[in-house]
Amino acid sequence: MAFPVDLRRCRLLGLAGTAVLALGGETAGALPVQDLLAPASAQAALGLVGVYFGVVLLTAAWLLLGRLVRGPEPPAPRALLLVLAVWAAPLLLAPPLFSRDVYSYLAQGAMVHAHMDVYGQGPARLGGTLADEVAPVWRHTGAPYGPAFLAPASALAGLTRGALPAGLLGMRLLALLGVALMAVALPRLARHSGADPAAALWLGALNPLVPLHLVAGAHNDALMLGLLGLGLVAARGRRPAVGALLVTLAALVKAPAALGLLAVVALRVRSGRRPLPAVLTTAGVCVTTTVTVTVVAGTGYGWIAALDTPVSPQNWALTSLLGRATGALLSRLGSGLAPLAVPAWHLLGLAATAVAVALIWLRLRPRPVYALGLSLLAVAVFGPAIRPWYVLWGLFLIAAGAPSTPVRHRVAALAGVLALAVLPSGGPAEPGQLVLAVSGGVLGVVALWHAHQAAQAPVPGRTA
Numbered sequence: 457m458a459f460p461v462d463l464r465r466c467r468l469l470g471l472a473g474t475a476v477l478a479l480g481g482e483t484a485g486a487l488p489v490q491d492l493l494a495p496a497s498a499q500a501a502l503g504l505v506g507v508y509f510g511v512v513l514l515t516a517a518w519l520l521l522g523r524l525v526r527g528p529e530p531p532a533p534r535a536l537l538l539v540l541a542v543w544a545a546p547l548l549l550a551p552p553l554f555s556r557d558v559y560s561y562l563a564q565g566a567m568v569h570a571h572m573d574v575y576g577q578g579p580a581r582l583g584g585t586l587a588d589e590v591a592p593v594w595r596h597t598g599a600p601y602g603p604a605f606l607a608p609a610s611a612l613a614g615l616t617r618g619a620l621p622a623g624l625l626g627m628r629l630l631a632l633l634g635v636a637l638m639a640v641a642l643p644r645l646a647r648h649s650g651a652d653p654a655a656a657l658w659l660g661a662l663n664p665l666v667p668l669h670l671v672a673g674a675h676n677d678a679l680m681l682g683l684l685g686l687g688l689v690a691a692r693g694r695r696p697a698v699g700a701l702l703v704t705l706a707a708l709v710k711a712p713a714a715l716g717l718l719a720v721v722a723l724r725v726r727s728g729r730r731p732l733p734a735v736l737t738t739a740g741v742c743v744t745t746t747v748t749v750t751v752v753a754g755t756g757y758g759w760i761a762a763l764d765t766p767v768s769p770q771n772w773a774l775t776s777l778l779g780r781a782t783g784a785l786l787s788r789l790g791s792g793l794a795p796l797a798v799p800a801w802h803l804l805g806l807a808a809t810a811v812a813v814a815l816i817w818l819r820l821r822p823r824p825v826y827a828l829g830l831s832l833l834a835v836a837v838f839g840p841a842i843r844p845w846y847v848l849w850g851l852f853l854i855a856a857g858a859p860s861t862p863v864r865h866r867v868a869a870l871a872g873v874l875a876l877a878v879l880p881s882g883g884p885a886e887p888g889q890l891v892l893a894v895s896g897g898v899l900g901v902v903a904l905w906h907a908h909q910a911a912q913a914p915v916p917g918r919t920a
Contacts, residue, residue, distance in 0.1 A: 463531050463539070466521040470543040473513030474667060477880075478550035480506025480896075481672070485551040486558075486882040488620055489588050495881075495889055504889060505896035507553070507880045512900025514543065515664050515875055522868070525658045533643045536657045540639060543662070544671045548628060553672035555843070555882040559589035561676060562623045564599045565609025568755060574599045574606060575758025586618060591882070603753030604683075604708035605676050610753070628674040635661065635670055637682025638852060644689045645856035649825050659864055660855030664875035669845035677845050680709040681852050684716050688825060688853075691723045699723070700741035708749055711759075712849055715831050717742060718817060722824040773842040775805035805838040812838065829853030833867075844874040 483493055484503030493500040521539065524531055531539075552558045563579035563586040572581060578596040579587045587595060599606065608630060616622040639661045643653035670678040683706035691699025700720050706713035717738055724734035750757060779798030786794040812834040820827035833850025836842055851867050858864050876897065879885050885893075 461520045461523050463521075463524060463535060466517050466524065467539050467542050469520070470514050470517030470539065471546070473510045473515075473517060474543050475510070475546040476513065477507045477510025477553070477668075478546040478672075480504065480508075480510060481550050481553045481880055484880045485553045486556045486880070487551050491551075495886060501892050504880065504892045505899065508876070508893045508896030509900040509903070511664065511668065511875055512897050512904070514667065515872055516900075516904050517543075518658075518662060518664055519872070521662065522658055525652075525654050530652070530654045533653050533657055536654060536662060537639055540635075540657075540662055540666075544632070544635070544667050547667060547672045548632075549625070550672060552624060552674060552882075553880045554669055554878045555673045555675065556589070556591045557882075558624060558627050558674040559586065560591070560594050560599075561601075561605075561609055561627055561674075562586055562613065562620075563590050564601070564606060565611075565613040566618060567599075568606050568610035568753070569613040571754075573758065574755060575761065584618070585620065586623075589620070598758065600759065601676065601710060602708035602759050603750050603755045604705045605679065605710070606755050607749070607753040624674070628671070631670055631674040631676070631678040634676075634678030634680070634682035635666060638666075638678065638685050641682070641685025641689050642852070642856055645685060645692070645825055645853070648689075648692045649823070649857040651856060651858065655864070656856045658855075659868055659871075660852045663851065663868065663871040665844055665848055665851070665871050668875055669843075670848070673845065675845050676709055677848060680706045680713050681848065682706075683709065684713045685852065685856075687716060688719060688723075688828075691720045696720065696724050696727070696729075697737070697741050700738045701745050704742045704745040705749070708746065712832055712835050715813070715835070716828060718831075719824040719828040722817075722821055722827075726822075726824075773805075773840055774837060775801040775840055802840040805840060809834050809838040823857060823859065825853050826857030826859065829855075829857055844877050847871070847874055 480503040482503060483499040484501075484507055487493075495501075521536075525536075547553075560579065563582055564574050566586055567574040567577070567579065567582050570582070575598040578594065578598060579590045580595040581587075609627075612623060612626040612630070616626060639657065642656045642660045646653045646656035666678075669675055683702050687699045687702030687704075687706060689699070690696070690702060693699075700717065703713065703716040703720055706716060721731075721734050721738050724738065725731055729737075776798060779801035782801065783794045783797035786797060813831045816827050816830045816834070820830070829850045829852070831850070832853065833847065836846040836849055839846075847870060851871060854863065854867050858867075876893075879889060879893065
């Protein structure tokens, strides 16, 4: 007998998961400095176990929901949007989880509000409480974000006047806006691409990385993806100029979205425009939007040079791992080239990204949404730094545009694995913390197994 699955059970199981991980985050999350607990303390340990217990429940709810979506009577997109809202609700007032980036956002917004050079100086220049909350590796580096994000961050700094709880809530609401835009765009993109809207929502908006990192982590990637998705919807319709404007705004949040302009051009050509006028018109809208937003934000164009903001030395991007391994080998051999190993691999990664993107568009030009999703995934995989939420850049559009089920299964598996990849504090993992995290996950699996066994047990007085 299979475990009974219905929409209500999936909704409640996922709600239980996010509620438990939000509660665990109160002691094990990316808390303000004054509230941080020693990792070895009983409260922090219990919170860490609870977070991973909750992540397992949430992931199981998502997988069971996938069975419903693939079943004979899949839930309507509106019902899936309600599920997303229910799952996200406990995370609204939870502390930041899985990353301290939101503190960087607040500090950078405060710098812009104070008319400081946010690209030439790090949050340490700001000083005070907000600068203390930023992870040490980023305190002396410029912001890599564009004016379309720093402008609302600056406005939020003015409204909250540096109050940390209000600032965190404001950033989370901004991220929720991005998630809402993603959820609005996904079914429309899926219909245009010949995909199932419900399946696209399940994979692109309900996968665990969205509530864990875009909602709980309040990452600005949500706003980037929301604007990008809406821009592609507009470009597929009768408003290609609006599409180019929205995609440019997405790129002015985070630069990788600029690849979306390729999709805008491709969509305009498919609608009957000649290639050269399509390119020129899109470029004109892009330049006009960039100049206007930059003037309004008052940040200048330093974000272009700040795109080479240093990556953390221990990040686990493919090229960084290969660079460190190569450097260690050269050091043992006594070579003076060891310091060049990481930069060399990063350059190779950028070259590999360029080649991959070119090949993708040569082969998949008739499917621009899918091509863009694969291109953004290549940027995340071969780039000099990677975080679990970076995978959402490509996964979001692959969910809407992938032509085959095997592709969707692969990216779904990737999302499930990466949901377990980062500690809720956002810091490096110590052996003891890894043991606690695994213990929480195992407890979640055990709880699910017992629920499965209870569902299979015959009810007294009832025949099979």
